[in-house]
Amino acid sequence: MWGKILGALFGMALLKIPGLFLGLLIGHWFDKSYGGAFASRGGFNGFSRDTSEAQGIFRYNTFAVMGHIAKSNGVVTKSHIQQATVFMDQLGLTAAQKQEAQAAFRHGKQADFALLEQLAEFKSAYRSRPDLLLMFLEIQISTAYVDLHLSSAEQRILTQVASALGISGTQLEQMLSRYEAEARFAKSNGGGAVDTGHRLTDAYKILGISADSSEAQLKKAYKKLMAQHHPDKLMSQGLPPELMDVAKQKTQDIQAAYELIRKQRT
Numbered sequence: 001m002w003g004k005i006l007g008a009l010f011g012m013a014l015l016k017i018p019g020l021f022l023g024l025l026i027g028h029w030f031d032k033s034y035g036g037a038f039a040s041r042g043g044f045n046g047f048s049r050d051t052s053e054a055q056g057i058f059r060y061n062t063f064a065v066m067g068h069i070a071k072s073n074g075v076v077t078k079s080h081i082q083q084a085t086v087f088m089d090q091l092g093l094t095a096a097q098k099q100e101a102q103a104a105f106r107h108g109k110q111a112d113f114a115l116l117e118q119l120a121e122f123k124s125a126y127r128s129r130p131d132l133l134l135m136f137l138e139i140q141i142s143t144a145y146v147d148l149h150l151s152s153a154e155q156r157i158l159t160q161v162a163s164a165l166g167i168s169g170t171q172l173e174q175m176l177s178r179y180e181a182e183a184r185f186a187k188s189n190g191g192g193a194v195d196t197g198h199r200l201t202d203a204y205k206i207l208g209i210s211a212d213s214s215e216a217q218l219k220k221a222y223k224k225l226m227a228q229h230h231p232d233k234l235m236s237q238g239l240p241p242e243l244m245d246v247a248k249q250k251t252q253d254i255q256a257a258y259e260l261i262r263k264q265r266t
Helices: 002-040 051-070 078-091 095-109 115-126 130-144 152-164 169-187 193-207 215-229 231-236 241-265
Strands: none
Touching (some): 051 130, 051 152, 078 095, 078 130, 115 152, 130 215, 130 231, 130 241, 169 193, 231 241
C-alpha cells in the first residue's frame, strides 16, 4: 500500500498525470516485492521509533527475566540478589533507573509473570536486530549460572527464552558451552602447562571451533563473534548505553581467546 501511495505522489509531483500512473506501477511492484518485509519492521513508524523507548524495553525485560530465572528454583538466593545489584552498579544506572530495574526484577519473580507474552513484546521491538537478541540471552545465561550450576528449572526457562526469540536449541547449547568456557578462561591465570592447556581448550570453545580447525575457519569464527558483539554496532541497534561495558568485555574475552590460539599455533 505504501509503495502505491508514495509512488503516486512522487510521480504526480514530477510528471503530473503520466507520472501518477507510472508511480502507481512502480509502487505496486514495491508493495508486491518488499511490502511485507517493510510492514513487518513497522513501516514508517519504524523510522520514527524513539531509541530511548527501545532501550527501555531492553532494560526492563533484561531485569524482569533475570528475576524470573532467579525465582525458578522456588527461592531467590543471596547470590542472585547480589548479582543483580552488582550488575546494576556495573551498568552505572541512575537512582531512577535502579528503581525501575528493581521493580522489573520483582515483577519477574511473581508467580503470574507472563514470560512468553513479555518475550513476544521484546522480540517485536528487536526482531530486526538478531545480535541484540543473542546478547539478551547471554545475559540471562549468566544469571542462571550465578551459583556455577544450571538447574533443570533454569535450563527450562532458558530454552523457553531462546525459543521465543527464535534461537534454536542447538545454538543455545553452544552458547551455554561458550559461557562455561568464558567463565573458566577469565578465572584461570595460565601460569603452568596444565593451566595453559585448559585455557587453550576453553579458547577454542569460546570461538566455537575445534583444535583442528584451519586458519581460515579460526579467522572466520573470530570475525563473526567480534562483529556480533561490537559495542558500536550494538549501540546503533538500540543497546542501552549502560550495557556498553558488557559488550566490551565480551569482545575482550573473544580477543584474548583468539590471541592465545594464534600464539600457540606459531
